[in-house]
Amino acid sequence: MSLQKRQKSKRYPGVYYRDDAMGKDRTYYIRYRLGGRGARQVEEPVGKSAAGMTEAKANQIRMDRMRGRELSNTERRRVDAVNKHSLKDRATIRSIWALYRDVNSGKPILKTDACLFKYLSKLHNKTPEEITTSDIDSLRKDLMSVVKERKGRGGTKPLASQTVKHILAFLRRLINFSVKRGMSSPQAHLHFEMPVVDNVKTEFLTNDQILRLKRVLDEEPDRLAAGFFMLALTTGMRKGALLGLLWQDVDFEKGFITLRGDTAKKGKTDIIPLSEASRSVLNEIPRSGSEYVFPGKNGGRRWDFRRAALRIKKKAALPDDFRPLHGLRHTFASLLASSGNVDLYTLQKLLTHSSPQMTQRYAHLADEAMKRAANVADSIFDDIVSQQEMELKK
Numbered sequence: 001m002s003l004q005k006r007q008k009s010k011r012y013p014g015v016y017y018r019d020d021a022m023g024k025d026r027t028y029y030i031r032y033r034l035g036g037r038g039a040r041q042v043e044e045p046v047g048k049s050a051a052g053m054t055e056a057k058a059n060q061i062r063m064d065r066m067r068g069r070e071l072s073n074t075e076r077r078r079v080d081a082v083n084k085h086s087l088k089d090r091a092t093i094r095s096i097w098a099l100y101r102d103v104n105s106g107k108p109i110l111k112t113d114a115c116l117f118k119y120l121s122k123l124h125n126k127t128p129e130e131i132t133t134s135d136i137d138s139l140r141k142d143l144m145s146v147v148k149e150r151k152g153r154g155g156t157k158p159l160a161s162q163t164v165k166h167i168l169a170f171l172r173r174l175i176n177f178s179v180k181r182g183m184s185s186p187q188a189h190l191h192f193e194m195p196v197v198d199n200v201k202t203e204f205l206t207n208d209q210i211l212r213l214k215r216v217l218d219e220e221p222d223r224l225a226a227g228f229f230m231l232a233l234t235t236g237m238r239k240g241a242l243l244g245l246l247w248q249d250v251d252f253e254k255g256f257i258t259l260r261g262d263t264a265k266k267g268k269t270d271i272i273p274l275s276e277a278s279r280s281v282l283n284e285i286p287r288s289g290s291e292y293v294f295p296g297k298n299g300g301r302r303w304d305f306r307r308a309a310l311r312i313k314k315k316a317a318l319p320d321d322f323r324p325l326h327g328l329r330h331t332f333a334s335l336l337a338s339s340g341n342v343d344l345y346t347l348q349k350l351l352t353h354s355s356p357q358m359t360q361r362y363a364h365l366a367d368e369a370m371k372r373a374a375n376v377a378d379s380i381f382d383d384i385v386s387q388q389e390m391e392l393k394k
Contacts (some may be wrong), residue, residue, distance in 0.1 A: 025050045030062040044073045091183035093131075094124040096174050099181070107262060109240070111303060117172040119143060128184040133191045136168070143167060151369035161195040168192050174246065203327040204334035208319060216316040225308035227285040228294050232325060234278040236332035236351055237323045238265060242303055245293040250274065251284060257350060270352040279315045337362035 006029060009015040016029040026049040033039045047053030047063050098118050104110045122139065123131060144180070146159040172192055178184040205213065215234075220226040232242060235257065244263030251258070261269040274282075287296060296302030309324040318327075331352055335343040342350075348359040 009055050009059075012055055012062075014062050015055055015058045017055070017058075021332045028053050028058040029063070030053065030058055032062050032066045034066070042074075055343065090127050091178050092125050092127055093171075093174060094118060096128075096178045096183060099183075100174060100177050103177075106301075112166075113170060116167050119146075119167045120171055123171070126180055128187050128190075131175075131187070131190065133189065136171075136190065136192055139171075140164060140168060140193065144195065165194050166192055203322055204331040205318070205322075205327065209316070210331070211313070213318065216312055220308075220312060222308055223284070223286055224294060225305050225312070227281055228283045228305050229279055229309070229312060229324065229328060232328040233271065233332060234275060234281055236329045237272075238352075239304075240265065242325075243292075243294055243304070246291050247287075247293055249293065250293070252279065252282075255279075264352065268354075272350060272352065333359075333362050 006016040006018040009017065014031045016031065017026050018029070019026050027045055027048070028047055029043065029045050031041060031043045033041050042065075042159070046058050101110065101114070104113070120139070122142070123135065126135070143159055143164040144161075147157065169192075172190075173186055175190070179186050213229075217226040217230055228242060231237065232239075235255075237245075237259070241259045241263050244260065245257070246260075249260065255274045256271050256342040257274050257278075259269050259270045259272065264270060274275070282293070285293060288299060290299030291298070292301060294302050294305075313322060313324055318324075333347060336347055336350070337344070344356065344359050344363060344366075347362060348356055351359065353359050
């Protein structure tokens with residue numbers, strides 16, 4: 001029905017109305033131009049009297065749309081259609097994780113990241129743009145109250161502060177990943193308040209414990225597992241680097257081991273020397289034709305030696321809280337630092353630490369070595385003085 005058959009408001013120009021056949025309801029319409037004279041004229045309904053519409057309200061809507069404060073019905077439908085389509089394609093934390101997983105397929109870190117992703121369930125369907133600092137704070141508080149079962153020991157324990165820190169850092173890594181790939185815009189407004197972590201725990205074995213471990217490894221029937229833990233002790237290599245080690249990474253002729261960037265924690269390739277002890281360990285490892293030094297099923301990549309680790313730790317009567325891989329790496333570093341023959345800079349390079357601060361946990365052991373060296377100097381000085389006194393008495 002054309003506007004000519006509608007009644008024109010006597011109070012408000014551009015406002016029209018039409019009563020229904022029963023005369024019980026009235027529909028209001030507005031007519032306006034966008035852009036002044038000569039511009040396209042817009043004609044559209046704005047509501048019914050039964051829903052609370054009045055001439056005054058219709059006039060206000062007309063004025064707002066003429067001034068651009070409110071979209072026309074046609075524009076609103078177009079925007080709604082665009083928004084509906086974009087909702088399907090929007091980059092949520094879940095969809096970002098799917099791409100992140102594909103890009104990092106096969107990398108050791110992916111298994112850990114998959115575990116961390118589960119803790120982000122409340123944010124899975126949110127985009128980085130929708131996440132607020134309040135959401136981050138709420139997530140941190142929720143994680144700090146999580147209690148999980150203690151595998152193999154019974155009972156439960158709260159989620160460690162370090163684990164909560166890893167989860168939040170992983171979320172930040174996912175968001176940065178999406179920004180780099182143009183999936184979302186930079187989120188400068190987000191603030192990640194990390195939990196305070198005091199876990200500078202330097203585990204190392206005593207001489208007696210090392211000897212017991214050595215005897216157990218010599219008797220261990222799984223020679224691949226025995227070689228794995230002995231190489232960890234003689235090189236200080238990380239778990240990921242050991243499990244990803246290929247035979248081609250070992251240069252027996254020049255005496256070096258290449259730690260490839262795709263297996264390294266910091267993502268950069270490093271080279272460490274092949275000591276005689278580690279050379280001997282590698283020579284005794286049984287070869288199965290796989291490219292991996294420590295292969296898994298069908299010669300593919302192995303992900304852990306968990307069962308062997310628990311068995312060996314128990315047989316060697318090592319402390320309950322001793323972590324085999326971390327502990328052997330710390331033992332390697334502690335032995336070198338306390339020897340007095342290796343400075344912290346060299347130790348940093350051997351451990352492939354990205355910064356000197358990471359090696360500082362062994363500084364006190366180096367200090368003890370320097371104290372012993374100072375005591376040796378005292379002893380030499382005392383001998384000189386004693387010898388001089390004896391000559392004077394003669």
